[in-house]
Amino acid sequence: METNILEKIKQKALEDSVPIIEDDGLDFMLQFIENEHIKSILEIGTAVGYSSICFCGVDDEITVYSIEKDEERYCQAVKNIADCELSDRITVVNADARTCKVEGKFDLIFLDGPKAHNAELLARYEKNLNDNGYFAIDDVYFHGYVDNPGPIRTKRMRALVRKLTEFQNDLMNDPRYECTYIRTGDGILIARKRG
Numbered sequence: 001m002e003t004n005i006l007e008k009i010k011q012k013a014l015e016d017s018v019p020i021i022e023d024d025g026l027d028f029m030l031q032f033i034e035n036e037h038i039k040s041i042l043e044i045g046t047a048v049g050y051s052s053i054c055f056c057g058v059d060d061e062i063t064v065y066s067i068e069k070d071e072e073r074y075c076q077a078v079k080n081i082a083d084c085e086l087s088d089r090i091t092v093v094n095a096d097a098r099t100c101k102v103e104g105k106f107d108l109i110f111l112d113g114p115k116a117h118n119a120e121l122l123a124r125y126e127k128n129l130n131d132n133g134y135f136a137i138d139d140v141y142f143h144g145y146v147d148n149p150g151p152i153r154t155k156r157m158r159a160l161v162r163k164l165t166e167f168q169n170d171l172m173n174d175p176r177y178e179c180t181y182i183r184t185g186d187g188i189l190i191a192r193k194r195g
């Protein structure tokens with residue numbers, strides 16, 4: 001895949017204020033996908049396809065099924081994926097991940113959609129995870145507010161951070177999962193489903 005196209009996709013996303021995975025978090029995920037021999041990925045939150053395209057760069061056998069609610073971003077993702085000649089390996093659907101049904105099982109489920117609904121999404125998609133497969137949850141520090149909620153100004157944001165913290169504590173204490181915090185990017189929580 002041409003790095004030039006990928007760089008253009010990234011720059012356009014940044015210019016348009018489309019949130020995409022941070023560089024450090026991406027480096028970690030690429031290494032993780034390679035080390036764990038991940039071949040099938042379900043992604044919640046495609047945005048414009050940047051992370052899906054990068055994941056496919058690790059290995060020619062990787063396939064991604066990705067869900068995006070926003071129609072404009074979905075259309076941009078479809079175009080970007082076609083420009084990278086990856087339409088046969090990345091399937092993007094324009095749907096709400098909170099209600100859509102996904103068939104099949106995956107080695108990795110990357111939760112990068114609506115943060116307030118992480119718990120609901122994990123419960124919804126755990127049936128789609130292979131035994132010994134992984135959830136990877138992005139932005140778990142939420143700009144540092146999860147560790148340090150003091151500076152939060154609004155009630156809404158305080159409630160969101162409380163929800164995120166609760167979700168993470170519950171998952172860490174769930175005996176069905178073995179969890180590891182990765183202190184990179186905005187924080188990634190890896191949860192391995194015990195086989």
Ligand SMILES: C[S@@+](CC[C@H](N)C(=O)[O-])C[C@H]1O[C@@H](n2cnc3c(N)ncnc32)[C@H](O)[C@@H]1O
Binds near residue numbers: 051070096114
């Ligand atoms: C952080 S961005 C995804 C970034 C992308 N994974 C990347 O790194 O290139 C989160 C995306 O989730 C989408 N989203 C929010 N709620 C959603 C939902 N209920 N179902 C599907 N997508 C949703 C947003 O529109 C947004 O594009």
